[in-house]
Amino acid sequence: MARQFFVGGNFKMNGSVESIKKIISYLNDAKLDPNTEVVIAPPALYLLLAREHLKPGLEIAAQNVFDKPNGAFTGEISVDQLKDSNITWTLLGHSERRVILQEDDAFVAAKTKAALDGGIGVILCCGESLEQRESGKTIEVVTSQLKAVAEQVKDWSKIVIAYEPIWAIGTGKVASTEQAQEVHAAIRQWLKKELGDKTAEETRIIYGGSVSEKNCKDLCKQPDIDGFLVGGASLKPAFVDIINSHLCK
Numbered sequence: 001m002a003r004q005f006f007v008g009g010n011f012k013m014n015g016s017v018e019s020i021k022k023i024i025s026y027l028n029d030a031k032l033d034p035n036t037e038v039v040i041a042p043p044a045l046y047l048l049l050a051r052e053h054l055k056p057g058l059e060i061a062a063q064n065v066f067d068k069p070n071g072a073f074t075g076e077i078s079v080d081q082l083k084d085s086n087i088t089w090t091l092l093g094h095s096e097r098r099v100i101l102q103e104d105d106a107f108v109a110a111k112t113k114a115a116l117d118g119g120i121g122v123i124l125c126c127g128e129s130l131e132q133r134e135s136g137k138t139i140e141v142v143t144s145q146l147k148a149v150a151e152q153v154k155d156w157s158k159i160v161i162a163y164e165p166i167w168a169i170g171t172g173k174v175a176s177t178e179q180a181q182e183v184h185a186a187i188r189q190w191l192k193k194e195l196g197d198k199t200a201e202e203t204r205i206i207y208g209g210s211v212s213e214k215n216c217k218d219l220c221k222q223p224d225i226d227g228f229l230v231g232g233a234s235l236k237p238a239f240v241d242i243i244n245s246h247l248c249k
């Protein structure tokens, strides 16, 4: 079974009511490849606005969710609150949260479990720093981030893995097609070993890190690259070209 191409737009802490409405109306009017699953992740404050305006068939992700069901957790959002707002996905484990907000593997795993248990799909981010890459630890780092989740979650059918090398995020320094394919293939190999053939065959592994309308066409031809998680370019009209890049696969 061919894996459906998946493109996520991570707006990070960018946008306003006006600019997000503009991006959404651009997406609503654009001719998008119907075979690509499209999910945008605006800041939490704009999730409902996005759901209200984005056309059906295009999905919305939170950028984070908490692992407790409700209660005294100031500043956090629960899985049930996402569901109540028709938000069907969440990003988790983004390197900006791992590094700046010091989220560790166990916390990312607990949140992944909570989201999946509640029926929310997870775009699970992993990736190495430049230092780790230069010391040959890329595969070890990425698989240990995934292993923490595999210890708590056996059913990966609602997980999309986003491989995002930290050194390529927001730097304009995209991983080469060979570098990206090598890590994606290693992740698939790891999935096969830890979770079996079916999970390895069916799990989407998408690439993130300075993806643009220029580099997406070569990247998407790689056999183990099943889509993209796009930061900066998801705020621009170029996002549509990235969504449609699959057409040239």
Ligand SMILES: O=C(CO)COP(=O)(O)O
Residues within 6 Å of the ligand: 010, 094, 164, 168, 169, 170, 171, 172, 208, 209, 210, 211, 229, 230, 231, 232, 233
């Ligand atoms: O972090 C990213 C997506 O989650 C990638 O960001 P950029 O596309 O801006 O490099």
